[in-house]
Amino acid sequence: MDSPPAKSWSIHSRPEIIAKYKILERVGSGAYSDVYRAIRLSDNLTVALKEVHDYQSAFREIEALQALHSCPNVVVLYEYFWREDEDAVLVLEFLTTDLATVIRSAKKREGGIGCGEVKRWMLQILSGVDACHRSMVVHRDLKPCNLLIGEDGVLKLADFGQARILLEPGYVPDDENPQLYEQSAPSQSAFQPPEVIPETDESCEEGYRAQEQGTMSKEEYFRVLDEVKAKGLDKDTNVPDGDTSCLATCTASDVDDDLFRGSYSYEAEGGDDRNGALTSCVGTRWFRAPELLYGSIDYGLEIDLWSLGCIFAELLTLEPLFPGTADIDQLGRIISVLGNLTEEVWPGCLNITDYRIISFNKVENPVGIEACLSNRSPAEVSLVKKLICFDPAKRATAMELLQEKYFNEEPLPVPLSELHVPQTKDMGSDSPGDWPDYEDMGSDSDFDDFRHVNTTSTGSHIQSF
Numbered sequence: 122m123d124s125p126p127a128k129s130w131s132i133h134s135r136p137e138i139i140a141k142y143k144i145l146e147r148v149g150s151g152a153y154s155d156v157y158r159a160i161r162l163s164d165n166l167t168v169a170l171k172e173v174h175d176y177q178s179a180f181r182e183i184e185a186l187q188a189l190h191s192c193p194n195v196v197v198l199y200e201y202f203w204r205e206d207e208d209a210v211l212v213l214e215f216l217t218t219d220l221a222t223v224i225r226s227a228k229k230r231e232g233g234i235g236c237g238e239v240k241r242w243m244l245q246i247l248s249g250v251d252a253c254h255r256s257m258v259v260h261r262d263l264k265p266c267n268l269l270i271g272e273d274g275v276l277k278l279a280d281f282g283q284a285r286i287l288l289e290p291g292y293v294p295d296d297e298n299p300q301l302y303e304q305s306a307p308s309q310s311a312f313q314p315p316e317v318i319p320e321t322d323e324s325c326e327e328g329y330r331a332q333e334q335g336t337m338s339k340e341e342y343f344r345v346l347d348e349v350k351a352k353g354l355d356k357d358t359n360v361p362d363g364d365t366s367c368l369a370t371c372t373a374s375d376v377d378d379d380l381f382r383g384s385y386s387y388e389a390e391g392g393d394d395r396n397g398a399l400t401s402c403v404g405t406r407w408f409r410a411p412e413l414l415y416g417s418i419d420y421g422l423e424i425d426l427w428s429l430g431c432i433f434a435e436l437l438t439l440e441p442l443f444p445g446t447a448d449i450d451q452l453g454r455i456i457s458v459l460g461n462l463t464e465e466v467w468p469g470c471l472n473i474t475d476y477r478i479i480s481f482n483k484v485e486n487p488v489g490i491e492a493c494l495s496n497r498s499p500a501e502v503s504l505v506k507k508l509i510c511f512d513p514a515k516r517a518t519a520m521e522l523l524q525e526k527y528f529n530e531e532p533l534p535v536p537l538s539e540l541h542v543p544q545t546k547d548m549g550s551d552s553p554g555d556w557p558d559y560e561d562m563g564s565d566s567d568f569d570d571f572r573h574v575n576t577t578s579t580g581s582h583i584q585s586f
Contacts, residue, residue: 132157132172132210138202142170142212148546153178153282158215161199168199171211178282179209185281186211188256194249196269196279216279217272218546220246220432221265226543228439236498238541239436240534243504244523245276250429251519253278254422257287261403263428265435272544274537283403287421401474406451407431407441411462411511414452416474423513430508430516434490437497437505453481459511460487467512500527 132138132155142159148169149156157170173179186198196213203209220242227234234242246268253260260267261283269279401416403409403424410427412420434442443458445451456462461484462470470476490509494502504527507517528534 131208132170135202135207135210138170138210142168144170161212167215169213169215171213173209173211173282175282176209179203179211181284182211182281183209184286185253185258185260185284188258188286189252192249192252193275194245194277195252196277213279214271214277216269216277218270218543219266220268220270220276220436222543222546223270223541224265224435224439226541230541233439234436234541235532235535237532237535238539239501240528240532241274241537241540242276242436243433244528244534246278246429246432247519247523249276249278250425251523253284254425254519257422258284259287259422260284260425260428262405262408263425263432264405264408265432268432270542272542274540274542285399406445406448407443409448409451410513411452411455412473412513414448414455415462415470415476415479418474420513422518423516426508426513426516426518429519430505433508434494434505437494437501442493442509449479452479456481456484456487458488458490458493459509460484462511466510470511500530503527 133144138144141163142161144157144159146158147155148158153175154171154173157172159168159170160166161168173182183198183201183203186195189195190198196216199212199214201209201211223234223242249268250260250263258281260278260281262280263278267278267280268276270276399418399420401413401418401420403413408428408431410420410424413424431442443451443454445454460466461481462476464470490506491502494505504522504525507522510516
């Protein structure tokens with residue numbers, strides 16, 4: 122994609138940027154950001170310059186990437202530029218393609234993605250998600266096109282504009298293991314000049330090597346979240362989600378200047394929007410957890426785990442698992458596979474925000490995950506089922522899945538050098554209607570139109586009345 126004339130884009134006229142980088146071309150564009158390929162003049166390193174037009178998204182992405190600055194399966198943030206009345210510009214490592222392109226390419230290739238390749242991709246994704254969750258960062262928009270891949274086959278989580286930090290790094294319950302969730306925070310404040318984040322030698326290592334100290338069970342995780350809710354973290358430093366779509370739209374004037382005084386804005390669940398509450402309107406529809414589709418604002422890291430299950434299923438079948446056309450249709454597709462959502466399968470589901478507003482006919486014979494993965498091995502089906510389940514507490518964590526014997530069985534994960542990596546990101550589809558861009562699904566909830574109606578489902582067909 123060619124670069125527009127310099128006068129059309131503020132990034133071309135910012136002296137502090139053009140003094141350090143030669144901007145080559147615009148390689149991506151969206152409602153809230155533009156991405157350029159550039160060369161760092163000091164050493165000719167190719168980088169990506171991401172100009173973020175939304176204050177809240179920029180804040181969250183910088184904050185999350187600083188917290189994850191030493192994780193090999195998370196994209197590297199080299200530095201950023203941000204001045205009053207100007208968009209933030211993030212300088213990121215440049216990665217040539219993404220997992221969505223790998224899947225599209227595999228559909229055209231005989232044999233698709235081999236089992237050993239699938240395992241290597243899965244391990245890298247799990248390593249990146251495990252790194253996020255160890256730092257209590259919930260990504261909230263995991264999908265194939267946000268999993269970037271370099272020419273060497275290393276996969277990295279990217280696009281943290283919707284991410285939230287649920288707990289402060291290093292938070293330790295008073296009576297527990299002092300190494301629990303131990304994480305060194307960056308030495309630099311999130312918004313402190315000279316706006317530089319040092320590179321880390323670890324960024325090129327293969328995979329994330331799990332920390333040997335301080336593992337946490339799901340039971341401990343939920344207990345810690347309960348403690349945080351009870352304590353009520355400093356909500357003055359939170360960036361609320363607000364009444365926005367899942368891509369935030371608040372401006373600098375909407376957020377108190379005190380945000381710039383601390384290194385992190387740790388999030389406490391619950392409360393109203395101005396007190397740091399989460400929003401259900403996040404993520405991209407095909408990968409959105411059912412609790413979000415039902416309007417829950419009391420969720421945690423588990424929404425990323427549901428997204429993982431959808432991504433893994435797509436890696437195995439080369440087709441999206443739940444390609445809903447609207448949020449109601451998305452829920453209907455999930456229920457047709459898993460069956461109806463009841464207290465038996467998810468204790469407490471009656472308390473979800475929209476559970477009593479949205480209802481479906483009883484599904485007598487749900488399809489089941491096995492039917493969706495009909496040509497895959499029992500081990501692969503089992504892996505997906507550990508993630509695709511209604512009850513968030515029953516979803517396997519990334520740390521648990523990294524220990525699955527599936528990854529140590531034949532065929533073993535292939536070396537990075539044997540992965541099929543397309544040379545460039547596929548910017549479009551060959552045929553109209555095939556493989557719609559994930560960005561086109563829209564992340565806004567369409568349930569506002571159904572607030573006073575019931576919805577019934579017969580199989581996969583949804584009707585409203």
